[in-house]
Amino acid sequence: MPRAMITVIREQHEAPESVANRLALAGGYNRFGEPNYRAVWGWSRLAWVGGKWEDRNAAGELVRECVELRHVPKYAPHDRWHIERWLPPEAYGSPRAWYAQTLERGDALAAASIPALGPYPERGEYEHCVTLEDSHGQFVQLTPTVAEYIAQAIESGRRASSAERRKAIEERERRSEREYDNWAWDVLDSGCPAFHGMPFVGVL
Numbered sequence: 619m620p621r622a623m624i625t626v627i628r629e630q631h632e633a634p635e636s637v638a639n640r641l642a643l644a645g646g647y648n649r650f651g652e653p654n655y656r657a658v659w660g661w662s663r664l665a666w667v668g669g670k671w672e673d674r675n676a677a678g679e680l681v682r683e684c685v686e687l688r689h690v691p692k693y694a695p696h697d698r699w700h701i702e703r704w705l706p707p708e709a710y711g712s713p714r715a716w717y718a719q720t721l722e723r724g725d726a727l728a729a730a731s732i733p734a735l736g737p738y739p740e741r742g743e744y745e746h747c748v749t750l751e752d753s754h755g756q757f758v759q760l761t762p763t764v765a766e767y768i769a770q771a772i773e774s775g776r777r778a779s780s781a782e783r784r785k786a787i788e789e790r791e792r793r794s795e796r797e798y799d800n801w802a803w804d805v806l807d808s809g810c811p812a813f814h815g816m817p818f819v820g821v822l
Contacts, residue, residue: 629697633657633760640762644769645703650741654704655769657760658744660696664689666736668720687732698751699760701768702744713738747772 637657645654668687675681693700710716716738721731748768750758758764 629659630662631659632662633659633699633765634762636762637760637765640766641701641769644766645773648704648706648742652704655747655765655772656702656704656744657750657765658693658700658702660693660698660700661691663692663700663702665692666733668732668734668736685732687736693746693749695749695751695755698749698757700749701747701765703747703772704742704744706742707738707740710739710743713740 633656638653641655641657642653648654666687667690668685670683670685671688672683673681711719716735717733720733720735750760750764750768752758
């Protein structure tokens with residue numbers, strides 16, 4: 619009797635072209651002609667992860683174990699928009715250092731070692747900056763203006779003082795033409811800690 623395998627159905631989305639255009643305008647392009655910022659849906663953003671995996675059937679019974687590279691969702695929550703910023707290859711060190719630090723030694727299930735974080739990012743990689751949600755962890759819709767706001771805030775924060783950052787945000791809010799955008803900015807900058815304590819990484 620064939621074993622039933624669990625099938626995970628992922629809700630996938632792509633950022634609208636209008637959002638991608640605003641992010642490109644706000645953050646510019648990298649050396650490969652790709653935008654420095656992009657918006658990705660949690661379920662759609664996959665990353666290589668190497669290690670020992672267990673596959674189970676619908677009843678939770680172990681079907682097999684294997685050591686391999688798999689494409690899995692990179693961010694949680696999965697049902698949120700995430701803004702990423704591109705980092706150059708040199709930010710990850712040399713290829714030799716990358717593999718020295720990330721290789722997982724194979725066991726009886728694998729004939730060779732595998733890199734726990736996948737192949738060396740020769741064209742750089744996009745890393746997480748902010749998850750789009752409110753201070754209560756609730757969903758916030760992605761719009762071109764919100765995306766532009768976030769990219770500009772990050773870019774300004776890399777080179778501006780605290781007073782300058784506040785002035786830029788206030789000026790951007792005054793230029794809003796849509797009620798939703800005003801509300802979204804209030805959510806993103808309501809006097810709480812930066813990005814409401816949402817996860818983010820430093821950028822070079």
